[in-house]
Amino acid sequence: MNGLVVRWLVSAAALYLTSSIVKGIEVRGVASLLFAAAAIGVINAFVRPIVLLLTLPISVVTLGLFVMVVNAAMLWLASTFVPGFVVHGFWSAFWGWLMLSFFTFLINLLIGEHGRIEVVHFRY
DSSP states (O other): OHHHHHHHHHHHHHHHHHHHHOTTEEEOSHHHHHHHHHHHHHHHHHHHHHHHHHTHHHHHHTTTTHHHHHHHHHHHHHHHHSTTEEEOSHHHHHHHHHHHHHHHHHHHHHBOTTSOBOOOOOOO
């Protein structure tokens, strides 16, 4: 359970960083930030797989590039459900999804599967 809470907070931190960089994404308040992170997680867990399955022919034709459009749409969809979280337009959603994925990846490098901070050792 601790791992779930830590991942939720990591997603919220990544969303905060994204909203501070991408001009078309606004988060008004900490509560909106936490609810938006939870909504994005729920949408990505339940809605995104169905949409990806339905758009599989388009994804095959575009060599997988249409998946980026689906991911941006999922971010925009989360903004329709959470008051205080606004995404202005497709390009804001697209760049926001890209930045959100990047920040989440970087933060998750430091956090293990059980929600604990891990030290990464590099060997030369």
